[in-house]
Amino acid sequence: MADRGEPGTVRPGGRTARVREAVLRAAEDALTEQGLTGLDLADVARRADVGKTTVYRRWGTVTALVADLLEDMAEQSAPRTETGSLLGDLTANARLVQRTLTDPRQGPLFKALIAAAAGDARTAAALHRFYDIRVREWAPCVRQAVDRGEVPRDTDPHEVVRAVSAPLYYHLLISGGPLDEATADRAAEAAVTAARAGVYVTGGDSEPQRA
Helix, strand or coil: CCCCCCCCCCCCCCHHHHHHHHHHHHHHHHHHHHCHHHCCHHHHHHHHCCCHHHHHHHCCCHHHHHHHHHHHHHHHCCCCCCCCCHHHHHHHHHHHHHHHHHCCCHHHHHHHHHHHHHHCHHHHHHHHHHHHHHHHHHHHHHHHHHHHCCCCCCECHHHHHHHHHHHHHHHHHHHCCCCCHHHHHHHHHHHHHHHHCCCCECCCCCCCCCC
16 A cells, blocks of 8 residues: 555545545546647646645645556455355456456546556556556455365465456457456356466465566
């Protein structure tokens, strides 16, 4: 998570929270429409109907604003689903990712953020933190599967969770193939099959590594 002392990361309530919400939604709109190169703090302030001074004082830079947006997205993401089986849990995860990436708003937003991260180290670090948070949220379903005897001991839960979403992002960014529920279900089934075969046994529950 971002240092709470960084610009844009204070979490007070009241008017300040409403201003943050308006600015972050305006930043989403601008990123979706124009990408990182078109993101301008003055334009975001105009879209949010907030004073420019407020935006510059609180966030200071476009990168700080994007980092706060990614942190907010991680906080707002749907919680982990528990179905009682690894396949059920990972299918729920895959379908959540699929719905997000095909959403008319969220899909283009993620494309813009990923493109931005490719050319900006601080944006990349913020994006990595976002995915670390989401992987950590879902990793317990793999640990529970280990406890139930569904997959071998020392299966790396973070690698299993990443294996579910990786083909979905490939479809989104590279192949342009169909990104529907059937695709999501296959991704979950493949990850479970590999986990059961011991593909993700690493000798310990390692910390997640950057993709």
